Amino acid sequence: MAFADNLSTLPSIDHLSALELIDSDGNIVASIENKPGKAGSLRVYHALTARHGQINGAAAREGIALFGEHVDDAKANPGKHPNIDRLLQILDSGIGLTVRLIHA
Secondary structure, eight states, rough: OOHHHHHSSOOOOTTEEEEEOOTTTTTTEEEEESSSSTTTHHHHHHHHHHHHSBBBBHHHHHHHHHHHHHHHHHHHHHTTSSSHHHHHHHHHOOBBBBBEEEEE
8 A cells, every 4th residue: 555545544643743762771863743744754653653552573564564665765765764764774673662752
C-alpha cells in the first residue's frame, strides 16, 4: 500500500506538537515535529509507539512497511529520509528507542 494510504489508517496526531526519541542513556537523539514535511513521520512513529510502547525491532519492521514506496528511496539515498534510516538502523542493531510525546 502507498504511504498516503497507510497514513489514512493511523490515529490522528492533532494533539501532538512533536515527539522525542530517547536512547538507553536518556539522551534525546531525535525530535519529530508536527509540521509540513514531518507530520507523516510523526504519525507513523506515534502509531508505532501506541502499538509497541517504544520503537523496537517489531515497531521498526512495521514502520518500514508503513513508509511504503519511500523505503527504496531511503536505501538508495542515505540521509534523505532520516526517520526511515533510523528504523533501518534499529533493525540492524536491535537497539530500540523510547518515546516522549510532546502535547500541543
